[in-house]
Amino acid sequence: MSHKVFIDGEVGTTGLQIRERLETRPEIELIRLSDDKRKDLDARRAALNAADVVILCLPDEAAIEAVSLIDNPDTVVIDASTAHRVAEGWTYGFPEMTEDQRDLIRASKRISNPGCHATGFIALTRPLTEMGVLPPFFPVTSTSLSGYTGGGKAMIAEFEGGQGHERIYATALKHKHLPEMQLYSGLESAPIFSPTVANFAQGLIVEVPLHLWALPDAPDLATIYNILSAHYADEPFVRVASPEETEAAKSLNGDALRDTNQLVIYVFGDEDSDTVNLVAVFDNLGKGASGAAVQNLNIVLGLDETTGLI
Numbered sequence: 001m002s003h004k005v006f007i008d009g010e011v012g013t014t015g016l017q018i019r020e021r022l023e024t025r026p027e028i029e030l031i032r033l034s035d036d037k038r039k040d041l042d043a044r045r046a047a048l049n050a051a052d053v054v055i056l057c058l059p060d061e062a063a064i065e066a067v068s069l070i071d072n073p074d075t076v077v078i079d080a081s082t083a084h085r086v087a088e089g090w091t092y093g094f095p096e097m098t099e100d101q102r103d104l105i106r107a108s109k110r111i112s113n114p115g116c117h118a119t120g121f122i123a124l125t126r127p128l129t130e131m132g133v134l135p136p137f138f139p140v141t142s143t144s145l146s147g148y149t150g151g152g153k154a155m156i157a158e159f160e161g162g163q164g165h166e167r168i169y170a171t172a173l174k175h176k177h178l179p180e181m182q183l184y185s186g187l188e189s190a191p192i193f194s195p196t197v198a199n200f201a202q203g204l205i206v207e208v209p210l211h212l213w214a215l216p217d218a219p220d221l222a223t224i225y226n227i228l229s230a231h232y233a234d235e236p237f238v239r240v241a242s243p244e245e246t247e248a249a250k251s252l253n254g255d256a257l258r259d260t261n262q263l264v265i266y267v268f269g270d271e272d273s274d275t276v277n278l279v280a281v282f283d284n285l286g287k288g289a290s291g292a293a294v295q296n297l298n299i300v301l302g303l304d305e306t307t308g309l310i
C-alpha cells in the first residue's frame, strides 16, 4: 500500500533533506507542486487535503496557515517549525523521550517535530528528572554548537558566500526553543541557554554541565551514566557512549554524525570536582530535523521506525 505524503516547503533546507530520504521509497508517493505553484494557496490547500501525511517545513506563520487550510479529518500533520511545539492538542515528536511517547505519536494526527537544540537538551535531562536525580527546581545551563544549516537558506547563503562569522547568538536569553526545553525536560524553569553557530554545515553539540555535589542527593557519575544508558538501551537512534569510548573522546567534532539520524550521548565527568558535562552529538538536519521527521512519519504509518534512516 502506498502512502501519500506532501512536504510543504520541499525546496527549503529541512524539506529538501526529507524529500531525499523519501523519494526512493516505493511505499511513499510524494505529492509535489511545481515551482510556480509551491506558494499558491489553492494548490497547497489541495495538496494538504489529498495527503495521508503532511510534513510542514515552513516558517512558523506559514506552518500555522497550512494547518488552517486542512479540513480533511484523516490528514496527519508533522510540523517541523516552532509553531506548535508546546501547543495544546499537539504531540511532541520525540519518541525516545518517555516510555509512552511513541504510542502517543502513533495515535496522533498533530505531531510537532522537536527543535534541534531542544532535542539535545531534552535527551540529556528528561531521564534524570524522571528518575528524580535532577529535581524540577534545579537551575540548569546549556550551550550548543551548531552547523550553519541550522539557520536555513539565509544562513547557508551567508556562510557559503564567505560572509559568515562564527558567533554566539540569542544573547537576550530568549531563544525560541526555551518553552519546549522547559516543558519536556520536566524542569520548572528554562535553562540559561547560549548557542554558537560555527563554520561547518551540518551538526550539533549540546552540552549540559552539572555540579553533582549541588544536587539534593549528590548522585555520583556512575548513577548519572546508568540512568541515561538504561533509558536509551533499546533505542535504534540514541545511545550512550561507553566509559571506554568516553575516555577516548578527548575532543568531539560538531559534524561527527552528519547525514545520520543518530544521537550519541557522552557523560564526561571529573570525580575530584564532582562535576559532569552531559553532551549530545547529532546532525541538526538529521535527528535535529529531517531525520526526526522521517522517523515520526514511519511511526504514524505503522512502518519499521528505521526505514530509510541510518
Ligand SMILES: NC(=O)C1=CN([C@@H]2O[C@H](COP(=O)(O)OP(=O)(O)OC[C@H]3O[C@@H](n4cnc5c(N)ncnc54)[C@H](OP(=O)(O)O)[C@@H]3O)[C@@H](O)[C@H]2O)C=CC1
Pocket: 008, 009, 010, 011, 012, 013, 014, 015, 038, 039, 040, 056, 057, 058, 059, 060, 062, 080, 081, 082, 114, 115, 116, 149, 150, 151, 152, 153, 154, 284, 285, 288, 289
Ligand atoms: N534548518 C534546521 O536545522 C531546522 C529547521 N527547522 C524548522 O523548519 C522550518 C523550515 O526551516 P528551514 O528548512 O531551515 O528554512 P528554509 O528557509 O531553508 O526553508 C523554508 C522554505 O519554506 C518556503 N516558504 C516560505 N513561506 C512559504 C509559504 N507561504 N508557502 C510555501 N512555502 C513557503 C521557503 O520558500 P523560498 O525558498 O522561496 O524562500 C523555503 O523554501 C522552520 O520552521 C525551521 O524553524 C527545524 C529544525 C531544524
Ligand SMILES: CC(=O)N[C@@H](CCC(=O)OP(=O)(O)O)C(=O)O
Pocket: 080, 081, 082, 114, 115, 116, 117, 146, 147, 148, 149, 150, 151, 155, 176, 177, 195, 197, 288, 289
Ligand atoms: C544556527 C541557528 O540559527 N539555528 C536555529 C535553530 C534551528 C532549529 O532547529 O530551530 P527550529 O527547529 O525551531 O527551526 C536557531 O538557533 O534559531
